[in-house]
Amino acid sequence: MSDSGEFDLIANYFTHRWPSRDDVVLGIGDDAAILTPAENSQLVIATDTMVADVHFDQQTPARAIGHKIAAVNLSDLAAMGAEPAWLSLALTLPKVDEEWLNGFSHGLREICEYYDCQLIGGDTTKGPLSVTVTAHGFVPADHALRRDQAKPGDWIYVTGTLGDAGLALAAQQQRVQISDAHYRRVLERLYFPTPRVAIGQSLRDIASSAIDVSDGLLADLRHILKASNVGARLAVDELPLSMALTESVNEEQAIQFALTSGDDYELCFTVPESKRGVFDTLMSRHPAKPTCIGRLTNEPHKIRLEHDGERWQGQLEQHGYEHFRTA
Ligand SMILES: [Mg+2]
Structure with missing residues (x-):
């Protein structure tokens, strides 16, 4: 099978029995996702990348990489006081490694299940191992936590x-x-x-x-x-x-x-x-x-x-x- 055909199969790891949400009109499978943001809310968006040999080494279990790339993004949403809703994933892999994909998708899915997040899209490319997640969440309008409102005495x-x-x-x-x-x-x-x-x-x-x-x-x-x-x-x-x-x-x-x-x-x-x-x-x-x-x-x-x-x-x-x- 050609590389591109093999890479097409990767989507299967991220769609079968994953959590779904009512506010996702169209998830993985089209050119882009269609989403309905909650009323009277503001969208809060964070992105983080983890690169092999920079942010994690070769002995890091794939499940941990899947968990952590989602967790660090949700941590950024937490720091804004936001409620997580959707994640998208960009995955760069040197080769299609089923065991690695199993572990990685397992770790990512556990977080999605726990925090009721839906994976709404993604992209896979061939290259040195690197994972990027973008997390989307909501906060009631004008109630986000920020860095710039602290006062002496707090x-x-x-x-x-x-x-x-x-x-x-x-x-x-x-x-x-x-x-x-x-x-x-x-x-x-x-x-x-x-x-x-x-x-x-x-x-x-x-x-x-x-x-x-x-x-x-x-x-x-x-x-x-x-x-x-x-x-x-x-x-x-x-x-x-x-x-x-x-x-x-x-x-x-x-x-x-x-x-x-x-x-x-x-x-x-x-x-x-x-x-x-x-x-x-x-x-x-x-x-x-x-x-x-x-x-x-x-x-x-x-x-x-x-x-x-x-x-x-x-x-x-x-x-x-x-x-x-x-x-
Ligand atoms: Mg941060």
Whole structure:
């Protein structure tokens, strides 16, 4: 069979028994999809690409790649407070590998099922392995979370725990030695991140800004500081750390992982003092309960790190956290 004929068959992996939604008039199979956006809503759209040997290595299971490319896009929607609806996929493959396609489509479909998303279209081409997903979601008109509305005095929160994905990568590259049990746990976080979709939506009328932690807390918080023209004071002893992280490295290293390693896909957001009571009640029983880690200041773009109220410098060079990034 010719290459193009083989590549035509790929569509079968992405259509059989996948979730479908009422707002999709026409999905995969025509030149383009036809969709009915929800009334009184705004469309929120995000795109992310993952390239082999840049964003993941050859040992990454295909199912993890399928999960993660969808999860990182939904994480961006979560950071906007949006409800996910539709995904489209662009897939570049060196060859038609049925086992890989099975795993990849399985990982992607699991996310679509969990978040009630429909895959509405895609394209496959031959070339070096690379996957791109565009996620479409809705937010009630003018209620999206943004980066540019934070004010001095707002409290800074983060969901879940930080630094686990970075620890997994460090262990994989043998930069740190960790136990098998901890490795399994953090590898799960690197391969199968959980987008904080529900929390993102519940923050809509509460948070003054939000971002997802893809490049590391300091790097991502800086985007909020820049967009809102504020500074931040962070209590490094308040950073939420997993047992896997605290039992694998010393305190200073754990803080460094939490501040500078990427790929955690938690949400970092700010809450004004006036909304704090409502917020704490709302979040008290949430499984990924957000932790308050500091407060915004009126010193534009400055981040001051404190440990027990004292200035903390650690081993962080002023701009030296780039090399902790996972790619
Ligand atoms: Mg983002």
